[in-house]
Amino acid sequence: MAHTGVPSDTRPIVISGPSGVGKGTLYGLLFQRHPDVFTLSVSHTTRQPRQGEYDGVHYNFVTKEQFLALKAADGFVESAQFGDNFYGTSKATIAEQTSKNKVVVLDIEVEGVKQVKAATGFEARYVFIAPPSEEELEKRLRGRGTESEESVQKRLRQAKVELEQAKVEGFHDKIIVNNDLEAAYKELEDYVYAPVQAN
Numbered sequence: 001m002a003h004t005g006v007p008s009d010t011r012p013i014v015i016s017g018p019s020g021v022g023k024g025t026l027y028g029l030l031f032q033r034h035p036d037v038f039t040l041s042v043s044h045t046t047r048q049p050r051q052g053e054y055d056g057v058h059y060n061f062v063t064k065e066q067f068l069a070l071k072a073a074d075g076f077v078e079s080a081q082f083g084d085n086f087y088g089t090s091k092a093t094i095a096e097q098t099s100k101n102k103v104v105v106l107d108i109e110v111e112g113v114k115q116v117k118a119a120t121g122f123e124a125r126y127v128f129i130a131p132p133s134e135e136e137l138e139k140r141l142r143g144r145g146t147e148s149e150e151s152v153q154k155r156l157r158q159a160k161v162e163l164e165q166a167k168v169e170g171f172h173d174k175i176i177v178n179n180d181l182e183a184a185y186k187e188l189e190d191y192v193y194a195p196v197q198a199n
């Protein structure tokens with residue numbers, strides 16, 4: 001069945017999975033095939049904008065002081081530090097995007113997923129994208145041609161952590177194996193458009 005319009009369940013969708021598994025490709029299709037329905041969450045960051053990046057579009061660019069103040073006020077559903085820079089997803093940003101009748105998609109690592117699950121007053125749906133095999137994951141990561149050898153190795157180590165966590169019963173609401181892209185996309189779309197489950 002073809003799905004159209006806004007899903008009945010409008011909770012944000014948290015998508016996780018190892019680097020190179022095809023998360024971006026899959027939700028990219030969701031955005032492309034359902035324009036104006038879904039939107040990627042806009043993170044806060046303390047790093048400097050790069051050429052062509054706009055405040056409020058690619059990131060909400062803030063100072064370290066602003067970031068830490070928001071964190072102290074429990075304003076993030078998840079946050080992390082990479083090198084000298086802080087990154088986080090603010091509750092207010094998600095609420096604002098949701099109020100515009102958009103279903104917000106969050107693309108985060110497993111540590112972030114744990115934080116979102118522990119965040120107070122925040123409801124979401126958790127989708128894990130799994131590779132058909134670790135060999136295929138490595139092939140895709142290399143095939144993308146964006147990573148150095150060191151970065152490939154680092155991502156593969158992190159992949160093992162992600163895959164281990166995904167085995168925990170009930171941690172994710174839905175696990176999709178991205179083998180054939182169209183089949184995986186269909187599974188994602190069917191899940192996203194499934195009617196709200198009565199508890």
Ligand SMILES: Nc1ncnc2c1ncn2[C@@H]1O[C@H](COP(=O)(O)OP(=O)(O)OP(=O)(O)O)[C@@H](O)[C@H]1O
Nearest residue numbers: 018019020021022023024025140144178179180181
């Ligand atoms: N089902 C599939 N079959 C074969 N190749 C795929 C499939 N899905 C995605 N790919 C390819 O795998 C590579 C990695 O995909 P993508 O960049 O979407 O991964 P990602 O999970 O978003 O990675 P990251 O977390 O590093 O951003 C891309 O080159 C993409 O075209």
